Amino acid sequence: xxxxLTRDLKLAxxxxxGFGLGLAFFLLIAVLTPLAVGAQSDLHARMxxxxxxxxxLLSCLLSLDRIFALDYxxxxxxxxATSPVPMxxxxxxxxxxxxxxxxxxxxxxxxxxxxxxxLPAEGYFWLVVSLALGTPALSLIGAFGAALTVGLKxxxxxxxxxxxxxxxxxxxxxxxxxxxxxxxxxxxxxxxFLAAISAGSAAxxxxxxxxxxxxxxx
Amino acid sequence: MHLSGRFLPWVAAIAAITxxxxxxxxxxxxxxxxxxxxxxxxxxxxxxTALMAINGWFMMLVASLIWLIRRHHVSALVAKAAAxxxxxxxxxxxxxxxxxxxxxxxxxxAWDPRLTSFLILFLFYLGYQALWHAIDDPDTAxxxxxxxxxxxxxxxxxxxxxxxxxxxxxxxxxSLSLDSQQHVDNVFWVPLVICMCGFGLAFLALVxxxxxxxxxxxxxxxxxLRERMA
Numbered sequence: 001x002x003x004x005l006t007r008d009l010k011l012a013x014x015x016x017x018g019f020g021l022g023l024a025f026f027l028l029i030a031v032l033t034p035l036a037v038g039a040q041s042d043l044h045a046r047m048x049x050x051x052x053x054x055x056x057l058l059s060c061l062l063s064l065d066r067i068f069a070l071d072y073x074x075x076x077x078x079x080x081a082t083s084p085v086p087m088x089x090x091x092x093x094x095x096x097x098x099x100x101x102x103x104x105x106x107x108x109x110x111x112x113x114x115x116x117x118x119l120p121a122e123g124y125f126w127l128v129v130s131l132a133l134g135t136p137a138l139s140l141i142g143a144f145g146a147a148l149t150v151g152l153k154x155x156x157x158x159x160x161x162x163x164x165x166x167x168x169x170x171x172x173x174x175x176x177x178x179x180x181x182x183x184x185x186x187x188x189x190x191x192x193f194l195a196a197i198s199a200g201s202a203a204x205x206x207x208x209x210x211x212x213x214x215x216x217x218x
Numbered sequence: 219m220h221l222s223g224r225f226l227p228w229v230a231a232i233a234a235i236t237x238x239x240x241x242x243x244x245x246x247x248x249x250x251x252x253x254x255x256x257x258x259x260x261x262x263x264x265x266x267t268a269l270m271a272i273n274g275w276f277m278m279l280v281a282s283l284i285w286l287i288r289r290h291h292v293s294a295l296v297a298k299a300a301a302x303x304x305x306x307x308x309x310x311x312x313x314x315x316x317x318x319x320x321x322x323x324x325x326x327x328a329w330d331p332r333l334t335s336f337l338i339l340f341l342f343y344l345g346y347q348a349l350w351h352a353i354d355d356p357d358t359a360x361x362x363x364x365x366x367x368x369x370x371x372x373x374x375x376x377x378x379x380x381x382x383x384x385x386x387x388x389x390x391x392x393s394l395s396l397d398s399q400q401h402v403d404n405v406f407w408v409p410l411v412i413c414m415c416g417f418g419l420a421f422l423a424l425v426x427x428x429x430x431x432x433x434x435x436x437x438x439x440x441x442x443l444r445e446r447m448a
Contacts, residue, residue, distance in 0.1 A: 144369060148349065148362050158345075158352050162366065165341040166373045169380040176384055190383070197376070208369050215361045 001089050004080065008097035011070075022059040022102045023109055029055035030113040041118040048117035049127065049178035055113075056106050056131060056174075057138065057167055061160055064142040067098050068150040068213070077150075081217055087210035095136075095143040095206070103135030119182070126181025126191075133194045134174040140201040141166045147209040151216040170197055226426050233419030240412030248405055260318045262410060266417035268311035271339065274304025274421065278346070279371050282364035292429065294360035295436075297367065298350055299428035303421055305343035312336055331381040338377050342370050356436070 033051045034044055071077040080090055110131050111124050119127065145163035149155030177190035244262035281297035284290055315333065316326045327333065349366055353359035 141373075148366060149352070151358070152352055155352070158348055161341075161348050162345045165338060165345055165377075166370065168338055169373060169376040172377075172380040172384045193380070193383070205369070208365055212362055212365050215358055215365075218358070 001085055001093050004085065004090060004093045005097055008094060009100060012066075012097065012101045022063050023105055025059040025062055026055045026106055026109060027113065029058065030117060034117065045118045045120055048114060048119040049123065049182060050175050051117060052110050052113060052119075052127060053131075053134075053171055053175040053178070056103075056110070056135060057164075057171055059106065060102050060135065060138045060142060061163060063098065063102050064146050064163065065149070065156055065159055067094055067143050067146040069146070069155075072150050072216075077213075078217060081213070087213060088206045091143055091147065091206040091209040091213065092202070095139045095202075095209075098143065099136050099139040103131075103139055107131040107135060122184060123178055123182035126178045126187050130174045130177040130181075130187075130191060130194060133191060133198055134170050137170045137194075137198040137201045138167065140198070140205045141170070144205050144209045144212070147212040147216070150213065170194065173197065222426050222430060226423065226430070229419055229426065230423040233416055233423050236412055237416035237420060240409050240416045243409040244406075244413060248409060257318055257321055258406075260314050261406070262413045264311055264314040264318065265410060266414045267307045267314065268336070269414055270417050270421045271304055271308040271311050271336070273418075274300050274307055275339065275342070275371070275374070277425075278304065278367050282367040285360055286364050286368075291360075291436075292433065294356075294364070295429050295432040296425060297364065298360075299425050299432055301343055301347050301350070303424045303428070305340065305347065307417075307421070308336060308340045308343060312340065329385055331378075331385060334381045334385070335374075335378045338381075339374060342374050346370065 030051060033047070037043060037047070068077060071080065081087060107128055110127050114124055114127055142163055145159050145166070148162060149159045152158065173190045173194040177187045177194060180190060181187035241262055245259050248259070278297045278300050281293040281300065284293040285297065312333070315336075319328070320326050346363060346366060349363050350359055353362060
């Protein structure tokens with residue numbers, strides 16, 4: 001399982017593309033939104049938690065189809081499926097690799113983008129904590145969507161239609177935590193829900209994803 | 219197939235009768251509300267369709283579970299047949315709610331928890347059907363949509379409570395629950411229950427028709443395949 005993880009990480013970093021692309025997309029959203037809504041910085045300050053969470057969501061979505069599609073095309077997914085590693089563990093490791101490549105850098109980059117969106121000083125801590133707790137759920141849910149659509153020729157658009165509704169609770173609790181934290185209200189309830197979604201997804205979704213993958217490899 | 223063929227005209231007929239009776243009673247024979255006027259009568263469309271929108275998803279969930287556990291082909295087709303009907307019910311509930319909300323709340327749409335969760339339910343229906351249409355092999359499609367339906371149910375429920383956390387609502391609480399102390403007067407209650415039965419039966423009839431169509435198209439495909447082989 002560790003071998004799968006290191007292999008995926010190496011592939012993601014060395015093949016270029018996916019690794020930096022998501023981050024660049026995240027940066028673009030944070031730059032384009034102020035251009036779209038006008039230059040008042042008080043407005044940006046109020047919208048910053050939502051924009052940053054939405055940006056994280058979309059840039060995560062961007063790289064989802066790479067989780068399984070490349071391995072499916074060159075046949076290595078079938079080899080992995082016949083290996084002694086259980087499919088559930090494989091899915092979990094691939095989700096983890098996806099999180100390390102997209103979710104973790106997003107979390108680290110978010111405070112920088114908070115500055116250009118005039119996020120108030122109290123918000124940074126909550127932003128990083130909420131993204132750190134919430135992005136694993138994004139990767140896990142996304143891996144499920146990718147497993148469902150892996151056999152399809154043009155699954156990209158369908159993938160976003162399937163995955164975005166599933167992202168709703170994560171988005172609500174994540175943005176709510178930052179908003180509450182920024183305005184000085186207690187944010188721990190939302191953070192606990194967020195952590196619960198991540199933990200629950202980590203425990204259960206690999207089984208659903210593995211089931212879907214087995215069907216697609218049939 | 220035989221049994222459903224015999225039941226279908228009856229279900230459809232009773233559905234039509236109860237719908238006409240309930241809606242006629244509701245629209246013409248109940249008094250206007252003293253504050254809301256005649257706009258209150260949209261409740262006879264809004265509440266039953268909203269009820270069926272949720273029950274439709276629940277029905278898909280049960281059918282999906284039966285398919286995954288017992289591999290009964292008809293249950294997969296029932297789930298497939300129920301999705302567009304349920305989605306239409308969701309749309310009607312949203313539209314009637316907007317039409318009622320404009321004079322009463324002064325707005326077509328508010329980001330109220332109930333409204334938002336219904337919109338999210340609509341998106342779930344949309345994704346579910348899109349997945350059915352995207353996959354060619356019927357068994358694979360049935361398997362994958364079933365898994366999506368189960369996972370989606372969990373997340374739909376989660377979204378329902380997440381939006382409660384997110385925003386306080388404009389929508390009134392349920393006035394019809396069986397155990398509550400106070401609910402609407404019997405003058406409104408009786409035709410409303412008739413309408414709910416009518417919409418339930420109409421839902422059933424539509425799902426039966428659609429399922430029978432699906433079964434026939436499967437048989438037709440099997441026949442065509444056999445022709446080609448011979």
